[in-house]
Amino acid sequence: MIYTKILGTGSYFPEKILTNKDLEKMVDTTDEWITTRTGIKERRISIDEPTSVLGMKAAEKAIEMAQIDKNEISGIIVATFTPDTVMPSTACVIQNLLGIQNNSFAFDLAAACTGFIYALSVADSMIKSGLVDNILVIGAERISPNVDWTDRNTCVLFGDGAGAVVLGKSEEPGFRSFHIHADGSANRLLTLDVLGSNFMANRKNMNIEENLLKMKGNEVFKIAVRAMAEATAKAVESSGLKYEEVDFFIPHQANLRIIDAAAKRINLTYDKVIVTLDKFGNTSSATIPTALDIAVRDGRIKRGANIVSAAFGGGLTWGSMLFTF
Template sequence: MKYNAGITGIGISLPNNVLTNKDLENMVETSDEWIVTRTGIKERRIADKDTAASDISSEAAKKAIEMANIDSKDVDLIIVATVTPDMMYPSTAAIVQNNIGAINAAAFDVSAGCTGFIYAVTIAKQFIETGFYRNIVVIGCDILSRVTDFTDRNTCVLFGDGCGAVVISRTEEDGIIGEFIMANGAGGNFLTLPAGGSRMPSSFETVEKRLHYTSMNGPEVFKFAVKAMPEAAIKLLEKYNLNLSDIDYLIPHQANIRIIESAAKRLGISMDKVGITLDRYGNMSSASIPVTLYDSFIRSEIKQGDNILLVGFGAGLTYGAVLIKWII
């Protein structure tokens, strides 16, 4: 017997501090014009120094739980997709579990870069469908400013901080129609945080060489992204015997407007059916998709019954897609 899973609650948490392109002009050799034309980003949010991933994750999770109309004690599992956990261990999910009083929940983090939320929703779907769990909180959270080199114009103009959370529950109607996740580890070196792990523990030397910051080959990641997002979408549709016409709305990962426009074009989806937040929030890694889903929801761009394709790519390299039916 297969149970149905669906999103029954959603919440977000964004830092108040805004960093504009004009602000960045005073930090590195760049211009508002370059950033807007090459990426589509105008401003992003930056967490204050006392805020860690678990803080905004807990806030977003509480909002999602409230909307889902369940008690924290009813949560069976918390999954946090992040590449900027509070610390190497314990998991950020376990810290959130304590913060929100989800005393009956298991908890773990998922590391799949900017595809993390797609991976985490896919995992949650399996647990619900088998009947193993009833209520799962899935959080996409990243505080990329902590691992961004604000002297490197190639990366620092791209990223922002934020968090989005959903509750995925056993539902009557099927609210998560299908999923496809994949990795291409051969391209892993194009997007890394080199130091701080078991390969290269943090040391004076790694800090001196700025290896505790994100290192990226932008053009290579760009090439991967424009292929990977349409591929994930097509593979998902094929797997479930669906067509492009079955998609009502697209929520892509928010890395670069040119990548999004290219993916939408390849999928034959017009840009007025695409959720966009990168102009306001930049690339928030695993938070970009749930925050954009929330944004499209509160702007009434999506409505009950819509089929919404979430699609992303990220460090790993990873990519994937989830097709949901909006049931809230």
């Protein structure tokens, strides 16, 4: 039987740090207000590095850890809702930046904050079917140019960054369960309308600043708490493992209260929850792969660890997975 395993991980964040104290000078907010409601203390902001460069730098680290030649990569999937351009895809740009010359496939996948789990589920299916041997999956976002920096409810939440994994065939169990979901009836709760074809068709009458990232926070929060908790439990229950066999929980890093609720749903103590939210904020599709890489490189996560992850994002989309590292 063919399994899919993670061969290597990588992450990258831009250098500029934007703290809550910095935001106090920009909008009507306080460090205490942001920390209490979200758990975020600071985030990284890309000044001149596009999404493709963020993704490329994370990918280089993942390829190095995987110890494979870059031309052995059969394809690239980039989860992002902030691509460099609508066309070409950010995945094609990254393929070129990495110098991969084997004509492997490359495409972007848009599922907002759940994008990395969506992308992994696609890559896992391709490898298990025998279609390809190795796939580079990247979650990369440059959200800051799309943020309304006068909106105190949203501008405090997001940061820029990228995480990557190299997947390959294995005779030992790797990914054990995936669950991906969407509810399009709630599509206007979390939006980014700028540069979509609707915006461009009416651009003479549209204002860019009025169509930047918008979120109805209270409504999204209520749905996210339930969906993340239920998805996390579902991933464990369908994996063939028991709750006590789960070693770590790597949740989407959006809000500390949502993370707490999901961890309690599967009876995990907080020392088993990987949290990077305080330092990097919400980097959407990049939160799970960056948190994984950080925990692998600092020695918390070792080979053989069983990890459950869950995410929730615009669409609305949500999903979960359980894998053995």
